[in-house]
Amino acid sequence: MNKKLHLAKEKLIVALDVNTTEAALELVRKLSPRVGMFKVGMQLFYSAGPDVVRRIKEEGVRVFLDLKLHDIPNTVAQAARALAGLGADIINVHAAGGTAMMRAAAGAVRERAAALGLPAPLVISVTVLTSIDQPVFQQELGYSGDIQGKVRAWAILTKEAGLDGVVASPKEIAVIREACGDDFKIITPGIRPAWSVSDDQKRIMTPAEAIDQGASYLVVGRPVTGDADPSAAAQKILSEMAEVL
Template identity: 70%
Template sequence: MTAKAEEARKRLIVALDVDTAEQAESLARQLSPWAGMFKVGMQLFYSAGPDVVKRLKDQGLKVFLDLKLHDIPNTVAQAARALTGLGADILNVHAAGGLSMMRAAGQAVAERAAQLRIPAPMVIAVTVLTSIDQTVFNREMGQPGEVQERVMAWARLTQEAGLAGVVASPRETGLIREACGPDFAVVTPGIRPAWSLSGDQRRVLSPAEALALGSSYLVVGRPITAAANPEEAARKVLAEMTGGC
């Protein structure tokens, strides 16, 4: 693998949206040469339990724990504290919970990691889900204005709270990068390779387009994991990320 391909591999997160730890471990083993991190979301976490994170970590894999914590500050802080002990590399909250909630989560994670003498996971905040388009945002959610305005407001609030970055559509990556600087992480789901269907995602871009706008990490799920040959699909995503090199 070339240096350029290896750098791209580190930035590719594959979403393990399956029901069992065995399925997740099998996919992760198969795809680890092509992906730098694996996402454990609600489906897998609620089906297989917290131990699935430890099992993946025991394989030497990096894990993004995507549970989108959102509640009152104390509840989220205690949940984040508990999750820190699982050893995930990234975990997230929802920016809609507000400044105090995000600050409480970040502080709880840092304190618990120090107590356990382990590296603290990067804490990031979800902005507007990539399945929400302008019509849904205005008519169904009753939110005024443009989607990107809300994304930007939450990105700035996340940075003010001291968190490391956000989850956002690749369509907002460039604006976030301009507003929050080069060191603020932008994790982008809604990545759809040229050869795949968008499914229930609305605000999508290709891997190459997202990287060009400044995405730190790309999250890809079904285009890889639901493919007839997941390894081949992962290789094709990497090829798009590196311009075919």
């Protein structure tokens, strides 16, 4: 693997949207030569339980634990403390929970990781989900203004709370970079190669477009795991990413 493809691999996260540890491990073993990190979300975590994170880590890959914690500060801190013991590399919370909640989560994660002698996971916040478009944002959720402005405000709040970055659609990468700097991590779902379908994602870009905008990591699910040949699909995405790296 050449240098650009290796760099692309380190930036590619594949979502393990399956129900069992066995199915997740099968995908990890098939895709790990081309994928640097795997996302364990609610579907897999709630179906298979916390041990699935440890089992995936045993395969020598990184894990993004995507549970979007959102509650009062003490509850989120205690949940984050428990999750930090699983060895995940990234843990997330909802920016909508506010500064006190985010600070409590980050502090609990770093304290627990230090006590266990583990590297501290990145703690990031989720901004506006990529399945939400402007009409839903205003008419159903009741927000004024536009999505980009809200994402920018939440990214700034996240940085001020001491977190490492945000999850946001690729459409907001540029404004987050301008507001929060080059070291701030931006994880972008809503990635759809030109050869795939958009499914329920609304604010989307191709892998090359998102990397060119400045994304730190791309999260891809169904275009890889739903393909008849997931390994070949991942390779196509790597090649597209490498073109702009």
